Amino acid sequence: MIRIFVTGGTFDKQYDELRGALAFGDTHLLEMLRLGRCRVDVDVRTLMMIDSLDMTDADRRSIVDACRDAAESRILVTHGTDTMVDTARALGTAVSGKTIVLTGAMVPYAFGSSDGLFNLGSALSFVQVLPPGVYVAMNGRCFNWDKVRKNRDTGFFEAI
Amino acid sequence: MIRIFVTGGTFDKQYDELRGALAFGDTHLLEMLRLGRCRVDVDVRTLMMIDSLDMTDADRRSIVDACRDAAESRILVTHGTDTMVDTARALGTAVSGKTIVLTGAMVPYAFGSSDGLFNLGSALSFVQVLPPGVYVAMNGRCFNWDKVRKNRDTGFFEAI
Amino acid sequence: MIRIFVTGGTFDKQYDELRGALAFGDTHLLEMLRLGRCRVDVDVRTLMMIDSLDMTDADRRSIVDACRDAAESRILVTHGTDTMVDTARALGTAVSGKTIVLTGAMVPYAFGSSDGLFNLGSALSFVQVLPPGVYVAMNGRCFNWDKVRKNRDTGFFEAI
Amino acid sequence: MIRIFVTGGTFDKQYDELRGALAFGDTHLLEMLRLGRCRVDVDVRTLMMIDSLDMTDADRRSIVDACRDAAESRILVTHGTDTMVDTARALGTAVSGKTIVLTGAMVPYAFGSSDGLFNLGSALSFVQVLPPGVYVAMNGRCFNWDKVRKNRDTGFFEAI
Numbered sequence: 355m356i357r358i359f360v361t362g363g364t365f366d367k368q369y370d371e372l373r374g375a376l377a378f379g380d381t382h383l384l385e386m387l388r389l390g391r392c393r394v395d396v397d398v399r400t401l402m403m404i405d406s407l408d409m410t411d412a413d414r415r416s417i418v419d420a421c422r423d424a425a426e427s428r429i430l431v432t433h434g435t436d437t438m439v440d441t442a443r444a445l446g447t448a449v450s451g452k453t454i455v456l457t458g459a460m461v462p463y464a465f466g467s468s469d470g471l472f473n474l475g476s477a478l479s480f481v482q483v484l485p486p487g488v489y490v491a492m493n494g495r496c497f498n499w500d501k502v503r504k505n506r507d508t509g510f511f512e513a514i
Numbered sequence: 515m516i517r518i519f520v521t522g523g524t525f526d527k528q529y530d531e532l533r534g535a536l537a538f539g540d541t542h543l544l545e546m547l548r549l550g551r552c553r554v555d556v557d558v559r560t561l562m563m564i565d566s567l568d569m570t571d572a573d574r575r576s577i578v579d580a581c582r583d584a585a586e587s588r589i590l591v592t593h594g595t596d597t598m599v600d601t602a603r604a605l606g607t608a609v610s611g612k613t614i615v616l617t618g619a620m621v622p623y624a625f626g627s628s629d630g631l632f633n634l635g636s637a638l639s640f641v642q643v644l645p646p647g648v649y650v651a652m653n654g655r656c657f658n659w660d661k662v663r664k665n666r667d668t669g670f671f672e673a674i
Numbered sequence: 675m676i677r678i679f680v681t682g683g684t685f686d687k688q689y690d691e692l693r694g695a696l697a698f699g700d701t702h703l704l705e706m707l708r709l710g711r712c713r714v715d716v717d718v719r720t721l722m723m724i725d726s727l728d729m730t731d732a733d734r735r736s737i738v739d740a741c742r743d744a745a746e747s748r749i750l751v752t753h754g755t756d757t758m759v760d761t762a763r764a765l766g767t768a769v770s771g772k773t774i775v776l777t778g779a780m781v782p783y784a785f786g787s788s789d790g791l792f793n794l795g796s797a798l799s800f801v802q803v804l805p806p807g808v809y810v811a812m813n814g815r816c817f818n819w820d821k822v823r824k825n826r827d828t829g830f831f832e833a834i
Numbered sequence: 835m836i837r838i839f840v841t842g843g844t845f846d847k848q849y850d851e852l853r854g855a856l857a858f859g860d861t862h863l864l865e866m867l868r869l870g871r872c873r874v875d876v877d878v879r880t881l882m883m884i885d886s887l888d889m890t891d892a893d894r895r896s897i898v899d900a901c902r903d904a905a906e907s908r909i910l911v912t913h914g915t916d917t918m919v920d921t922a923r924a925l926g927t928a929v930s931g932k933t934i935v936l937t938g939a940m941v942p943y944a945f946g947s948s949d950g951l952f953n954l955g956s957a958l959s960f961v962q963v964l965p966p967g968v969y970v971a972m973n974g975r976c977f978n979w980d981k982v983r984k985n986r987d988t989g990f991f992e993a994i
Contacts, residue, residue: 495553
């Protein structure tokens with residue numbers, strides 16, 4: 355059983371047509387798993403739905419607590435890409451004995467040209483086979499939490 | 515470097531509007547890797563573009579030869595789902611020392627509700643981390659070549 | 675009030691993933707009108723769901739009867755493009771005093787690159803403003819039923 | 835020949851993935867006309883690419899001038915929905931002898947669930963058949979410029 359924690363980020367942004375702006379609603383994750391015809395046993399819980407630039411230390415602590423307290427030893431966390439590495443670090447230094455993979459998207463799933471579905475498939479596979487540790491899965495690759503950064507000019511994640 | 519061999523299947527089917535029928539054209543794989551913002555080093559080659567129900571022993575032999583002769587030790591093969599297990603068997607009994615993952619789609623990528631992008635992300639992740647062997651990656655899961663079958667009633671792949 | 679009669683055609687084709695073939699299910703018309711945020715009073719009825727190449731004289735007669743018997747004087751008919759002109763002729767020679775517009779699509783709405791939504795918006799507008807007569811609305815244009823043909827090489831409709 | 839003037843609005847908004855925000859780039863109109871397999875003779879020119887809430891009187895005057903100076907007597911203007919009626923009024927009181935239709939979208943075309951393609955087909959049909967005047971084409975309907983308003987609670991356009 356894989357536990358999936360949703361925290362928001364571009365992955366789940368949508369368009370609010372009355373306000374003409376980006377906004378959060380319910381997660382699209384279940385719909386995406388259906389689209390992927392996913393047959394992995396997963397349990398999805400939304401912890402929060404925010405832009406990761408708006409995450410506070412308290413938010414990150416609640417993500418850490420949720421991962422630590424979860425019954426499952428394999429956990430996928432969907433997260434905004436801007437501070438994904440920060441949350442990965444908080445998890446890497448506080449949680450052990452579990453395989454935790456963070457992923458997100460550069461373009462909202464609700465849009466036509468999103469990388470969300472590709473990243474979800476990618477992260478869900480990594481979390482099933484990687485040994486205990488905390489990882490970031492983006493751009494088809496997976497990185498140890500302390501060996502990755504987001505290149506803010508290109509938007510791509512790279513090894514450090 | 516991951517080698518990707520394209521053989522067709524529903525994954526790459528498209529709609530021929532003049533004939534009003536399904537057909538094959540160029541592979542959509544490069545476009546899908548771009549959409550996924552994939553930064554894995556891959557080299558894509560199209561071996562054939564056919565429905566796997568039309569595959570002959572000669573076709574399967576050429577897939578086996580291509581995998582054996584490839585310089586890379588990690589290979590992804592896109593394939594129709596109907597006889598994916600047959601090609602996986604041909605590879606499993608003939609090629610060793612390489613990590614080979616087969617994947618496909620139940621709905622063409624060219625359609626709106628395709629599992630193609632999810633499966634591509636999934637398979638690309640499995641092929642990077644699994645030990646040498648031949649695997650089928652479908653529905654978010656990965657199976658050893660000799661422990662899987664396609665359930666023709668549901669369309670899902672399951673362990674045997 | 676606009677009456678909409680659905681007869682099938684590429685407009686409503688979808689992909690049957692278990693058989694790996696094109697097929698008909700329920701019409702997508704209501705979903706398309708919702709997507710277009712359409713506020714025109716319409717009443718939708720499915721007369722049949724077939725490829726227009728499979729239409730018999732009996733099928734065309736039932737479309738003529740339905741149009742003649744309808745309470746509404748403005749009617750939109752969705753139809754396969756291959757024999758749309760034949761049905762337009764049957765209507766043009768048998769029904770008077772009503773504005774009837776036929777439209778269809780070259781690519782199924784269920785696919786990503788469909789002209790269906792554009793044609794629906796186009797036809798729905800023409801049917802609201804044109805004087806009584808029978809018309810074909812395709813490629814953004816509208817043609818009198820006896821002055822149009824489908825160019826089978828290009829797939830476009832043109833005036834004759 | 836139909837003249838199309840692009841002024842921006844939600845119709846053409848897109849997602850800037852590096853900034854994580856909505857933004858304007860080149861118009862999608864040509865791509866949309868291709869998707870619709872449109873065979874109407876059109877000439878597209880971008881006057882500006884802005885949110886209509888940001889339009890100034892000077893902007894509206896330049897739209898009026900462009901319409902007045904255009905060689906064509908049938909003109910389509912794509913526009914943000916928020917102040918579409920204001921621009922329609924500016925045109926209605928200043929330009930005569932031409933058929934001018936304004937349209938837009940509640941959801942960006944770049945998104946999956948957009949009304950843009952439907953509205954484009956709708957407006958392009960109205961502009962071909964309506965007599966000289968200024969009109970707003972939204973929600974499948976067409977309104978005279980001085981008999982319409984946008985209902986800001988529902989997002990729909992209605993007759994007054």
